[in-house]
Amino acid sequence: MGLPKSSITVEIVTEADDNLRDIILQIDEEAFGFGSLSEWSLPLFLHYGRLYIARLNGEPVGTAELMRDWRDPELVYLYGIAVAPDLRGSGIGTILFRSILESLPKAGYRRLQLTVHPENQAAIHIYQDKFGMKQVDFIRNYYGPGEDRLLLEWDWGRIRL
Numbered sequence: 001m002g003l004p005k006s007s008i009t010v011e012i013v014t015e016a017d018d019n020l021r022d023i024i025l026q027i028d029e030e031a032f033g034f035g036s037l038s039e040w041s042l043p044l045f046l047h048y049g050r051l052y053i054a055r056l057n058g059e060p061v062g063t064a065e066l067m068r069d070w071r072d073p074e075l076v077y078l079y080g081i082a083v084a085p086d087l088r089g090s091g092i093g094t095i096l097f098r099s100i101l102e103s104l105p106k107a108g109y110r111r112l113q114l115t116v117h118p119e120n121q122a123a124i125h126i127y128q129d130k131f132g133m134k135q136v137d138f139i140r141n142y143y144g145p146g147e148d149r150l151l152l153e154w155d156w157g158r159i160r161l
């Protein structure tokens with residue numbers, strides 16, 4: 001943690017000009033490579049999902065995307081969360097994730113699920129140690145052969161922020 005919290009803001013965005021779009025795609029590409037958002041999927045999250053931006057002193061430095069679950073109206077899925085590589089470890093991801101969780105009950109959602117690589121210690125530390133997310137499954141080959149993932153869940157009924 002090196003940054004004053006007041007320098008970090010989080011907002012939901014529904015429109016992105018060319019500059020913001022390029023920054024979002026770059027942050028996501030640097031985090032997820034070929035599994036990242038693209039010119040084709042980003043507009044869908046802007047218009048049909050929900051896209052969050054974290055800014056540091058006004059500059060976009062983090063992004064996260066949510067989708068809703070068709071079977072459970074109280075459940076959302078965190079498609080991705082990423083912070084610019086040179087700024088990781090400064091508290092931005094924690095603030096971004098907290099903002100997402102805080103926004104859910106106000107919007108009528110009570111649970112959030114996500115999948116995470118079993119060795120992604122930084123992300124798991126945030127999800128489980130800081131926000132009390134529970135592991136509800138271990139899904140072998142979730143994204144194809146060898147791509148196992150933990151399925152974690154946050155439940156507003158059990159965990160208060």
Ligand SMILES: CC(C)(COP(=O)(O)OP(=O)(O)OC[C@H]1O[C@@H](n2cnc3c(N)ncnc32)[C@H](O)[C@@H]1OP(=O)(O)O)[C@@H](O)C(=O)NCCC(=O)NCCS
Pocket residue numbers: 001031032080081082083084087088089090091092093094095114115116117120121122123125126
């Ligand atoms: C996951 C991610 C969004 C977190 O963002 P961030 O801004 O670095 O997060 P923060 O700085 O708020 O917190 C990181 C925490 O992980 C800890 N951490 C970092 N590396 C760690 C490791 N190898 N093992 C355990 N904890 C670790 C940090 O110490 C910090 O915890 P602390 O606040 O208790 O000191 C960022 O690392 C990222 O973009 N990763 C690549 C994309 C990704 O993996 N996304 C998640 C997919 S499920």
